[in-house]
Amino acid sequence: xxxxxxxKIATDTFVHVADxxxxxxxxxxxxxxxxxxxxxxxxxxxPGKTGVIWPNNRDVDDLVQYLDRLxxxxxxxxxxxxxxxxxxxxxxxxxxxxxxxLRATGQVLRDQFMFMLRAGFDAFEVxxxxxxxxxxxxxxxxxxxxxxxxxxxxxxxxxxxxxxxSESASQ
Amino acid sequence: xxxxxxxxxxxxxxxxxxxxDQVKRRLSGELTEDxxxxxxxxxxxxxxxxxxxxxxAIPYGTLSSKQLRRLAHxxxxxxxxxxxxxxxxxxxxNWIKLAELPDALSDLAEVGIHAMQTSGNNTRxxxxxxxxxVAPGEIEDPRIWSELLRQYTTLHPEFSFLPRKFKxxxxxxxxxxxxxxxxxxxxxxxxxxxxxxxxxxxxxxxLGRTPFIGKTIKPFVPGRDLLSYVEAILRVYNQYGRRxxxxxxxxxxxxxxxGIEKFAQEVEEEWLQIRDSALTLDASxxxxxxxRFSYPVYEKLPHMPDELKKAAHDPLFERWRKNSVFPHKVPxxxxxxxxxxxxxxxxxxxTAEQMDAIADLADKYSFGEIRVGHEQNLALPHVARRxxxxxxxxxxxxxxxxxxxxxxxxxxxCPGLDYCSLANARSIPIAQELTRxxxxxxxxxxxxxxxxxxxxCINACGHHHVGHIGILGVEKNxxxxxxxxxxxxxxxxxxxxxxxxxxxxxxxxxxxxxxxxEAYLALRARPDEPFVDTVKRLGVEPxxxxxxxxx
Numbered sequence: 001x002x003x004x005x006x007x008k009i010a011t012d013t014f015v016h017v018a019d020x021x022x023x024x025x026x027x028x029x030x031x032x033x034x035x036x037x038x039x040x041x042x043x044x045x046x047p048g049k050t051g052v053i054w055p056n057n058r059d060v061d062d063l064v065q066y067l068d069r070l071x072x073x074x075x076x077x078x079x080x081x082x083x084x085x086x087x088x089x090x091x092x093x094x095x096x097x098x099x100x101x102l103r104a105t106g107q108v109l110r111d112q113f114m115f116m117l118r119a120g121f122d123a124f125e126v127x128x129x130x131x132x133x134x135x136x137x138x139x140x141x142x143x144x145x146x147x148x149x150x151x152x153x154x155x156x157x158x159x160x161x162x163x164x165x166s167e168s169a170s171q
Numbered sequence: 172x173x174x175x176x177x178x179x180x181x182x183x184x185x186x187x188x189x190x191x192d193q194v195k196r197r198l199s200g201e202l203t204e205d206x207x208x209x210x211x212x213x214x215x216x217x218x219x220x221x222x223x224x225x226x227x228a229i230p231y232g233t234l235s236s237k238q239l240r241r242l243a244h245x246x247x248x249x250x251x252x253x254x255x256x257x258x259x260x261x262x263x264x265n266w267i268k269l270a271e272l273p274d275a276l277s278d279l280a281e282v283g284i285h286a287m288q289t290s291g292n293n294t295r296x297x298x299x300x301x302x303x304x305v306a307p308g309e310i311e312d313p314r315i316w317s318e319l320l321r322q323y324t325t326l327h328p329e330f331s332f333l334p335r336k337f338k339x340x341x342x343x344x345x346x347x348x349x350x351x352x353x354x355x356x357x358x359x360x361x362x363x364x365x366x367x368x369x370x371x372x373x374x375x376x377x378l379g380r381t382p383f384i385g386k387t388i389k390p391f392v393p394g395r396d397l398l399s400y401v402e403a404i405l406r407v408y409n410q411y412g413r414r415x416x417x418x419x420x421x422x423x424x425x426x427x428x429x430g431i432e433k434f435a436q437e438v439e440e441e442w443l444q445i446r447d448s449a450l451t452l453d454a455s456x457x458x459x460x461x462x463r464f465s466y467p468v469y470e471k472l473p474h475m476p477d478e479l480k481k482a483a484h485d486p487l488f489e490r491w492r493k494n495s496v497f498p499h500k501v502p503x504x505x506x507x508x509x510x511x512x513x514x515x516x517x518x519x520x521x522t523a524e525q526m527d528a529i530a531d532l533a534d535k536y537s538f539g540e541i542r543v544g545h546e547q548n549l550a551l552p553h554v555a556r557r558x559x560x561x562x563x564x565x566x567x568x569x570x571x572x573x574x575x576x577x578x579x580x581x582x583x584x585c586p587g588l589d590y591c592s593l594a595n596a597r598s599i600p601i602a603q604e605l606t607r608x609x610x611x612x613x614x615x616x617x618x619x620x621x622x623x624x625x626x627x628c629i630n631a632c633g634h635h636h637v638g639h640i641g642i643l644g645v646e647k648n649x650x651x652x653x654x655x656x657x658x659x660x661x662x663x664x665x666x667x668x669x670x671x672x673x674x675x676x677x678x679x680x681x682x683x684x685x686x687x688x689e690a691y692l693a694l695r696a697r698p699d700e701p702f703v704d705t706v707k708r709l710g711v712e713p714x715x716x717x718x719x720x721x722x
Contacts, residue, residue, distance in 0.1 A: 142326075
């Protein structure tokens with residue numbers, strides 16, 4: 001499964017560690033929320049970066065106190081129809097100020113990329129090779145946005161207001 | 172009318188190009204039907220019994236003549252020469268070919284029409300009072316806010332994959348023509364004690380298999396906070412709405428299970444976090460959108476022009492005028508409702524020729540503007556009263572002057588088993604038969620205001636729960652049966668109807684309805700006591716006795 005990061009196909013430096021597998025001595029790991037919460041301090045103390053895969057039916061509030069020590073938070077799309085992780089992503093980015101990698105996992109398909117980017121995701125475990133190849137073009141598909149989110153893109157309403165001001169200034 | 176600017180145009184063109192790519196990937200097999208299903212639904216494309224069905228949005232029910240002509244073009248070029256206006260101010264085409272859909276969308280985009288989010292588990296077309304901006308006594312034009320909401324909900328990055336569909340309706344009148352109490356979010360514009368304009372926000376209304384009347388979650392939300400408050404509701408719903416059972420996934424179930432107080436508290440907590448954010452609508456932003464709505468320049472005209480006095484001698488004209496012409500906020504003008512319920516016809520259908528002719532009449536007599544109402548009729552919103560006689564003749568010629576607006580044959584019906592793959596029973600032929608039974612105008616007039624709503628299955632697209640008489644098609648051992656309710660209504664006093672007795676067979680429905688109407692005529696206290704009031708006063712029992720005594 002290709003990983004897209006910063007708009008390009010990238011090598012995944014993180015290892016997904018199953019709940020019943022032993023933690024590697026070093027290196028970057030991704031563990032489940034359940035495993036992480038069993039003993040967060042022990043996991044965070046080990047050498048190597050930590051990422052947590054957070055389920056979409058658990059409040060992100062429970063993760064907030066660890067955010068500044070996490071390199072990756074992975075959110076889950078069990079099916080592309082299930083949009084709970086979009087809310088979690090915006091909360092992590094916009095309310096809790098998470099600046100690490102926010103990774104979309106699960107059924108991640110081309111036609112969700114734009115929504116995910118706007119919600120704050122910057123890494124994508126893409127289900128299909130062809131979709132990963134199309135990432136850069138898909139991300140450019142839209143140039144107009146109606147809603148303000150934490151991604152900083154200007155909304156249509158604000159663009160219009162700017163236009164108005166520049167028009168009245170030039171009069 | 173709202174005029175698209177370059178940004179709006181760019182966005183819908185980008186959407187058309189995205190959909191063209193999605194169709195291409197489906198046709199090449201790159202996308203599975205399961206993957207494509209969600210994508211086509213997000214753009215209003217259903218797979219029906221015989222073909223793809225294409226649902227086009229008519230935001231808050233306002234159309235320009237140019238747009239209506241383009242809908243006629245789509246009916247002619249890509250479909251079978253007609254379209255079907257729906258209870259959510261949309262239009263549906265029933266015979267579209269998948270490969271041609273992107274072209275149809277592109278033709279529509281040229282005149283500022285799209286099909287975004289007319290189906291799927293997202294925020295649907297925002298509906299409003301079909302007389303918005305022209306109804307006497309309105310607080311202000313609710314379409315300004317409808318348009319702000321349309322933009323806010325279009326391709327929302329967080330709320331495009333909700334547990335289930337989500338519908339908004341807005342009214343700014345004391346008399347609710349937008350059925351806000353049976354929507355996921357209903358908004359009523361009003362002024363608070365300080366004279367400030369804001370919204371009473373209702374949540375959790377809806378029909379379907381578990382009907383609920385919406386509850387007030389907040390009596391007053393200032394206009395500036397509308398979007399942040401809506402975002403708070405949607406965020407709570409997106410996270411906590413049920414996804415384990417499609418029949419329990421609407422927000423009404425979440426509100427019901429949590430209780431309105433607890434739900435309101437969750438929303439309030441969320442709202443306080445985002446209240447002062449980029450979502451705040453400063454007066455200047457609202458003004459910007461308002462400035463792109465254009466309004467007719469009305470003339471000073473007499474209320475009783477000579478043309479009208481003269482035509483008053485024609486009883487056929489008078490009959491139509493009294494039924495289909497409604498007061499306008501500007502003296503000398505009127506709102507004219509065009510009945511899409513001819514005797515024996517499918518409710519809400521219009522041919523391409525009719526659409527073209529109506530567009531021409533709108534140019535001539537209504538400042539180029541047409542409205543679509545949730546009752547599946549059209550309206551010309553700005554007609555000079557002096558033009559009524561000549562307009563009537565033109566409307567009569569094209570078959571849209573049946574004087575049955577709000578009467579027993581002004582039936583709301585879903586497409587039913589004739590088209591829909593979800594239906595258990597036929598709706599359209601029942602409606603057609605009823606229009607024949609009540610074809611006599613004098614009888615219909617004597618009965619007075621009476622709304623019959625028909626759904627071909629429990630999903631309730633025909634709003635049967637809130638019909639004064641509701642008819643619901645069900646299937647029993649492979650046969651079509653119909654449950655009949657009475658006493659429902661969709662206005663400011665919205666109520667869900669009560670079952671009158673055991674379900675009846677297809678062939679008996681029209682007889683039963685006739686019996687109910689006869690019972691009403693015998694039971695009403697005075698000739699001007701409307702059907703719903705009689706049911707309210709007496710309950711269902713006396714109706715049940717009369718209707719089922721001989722069955």
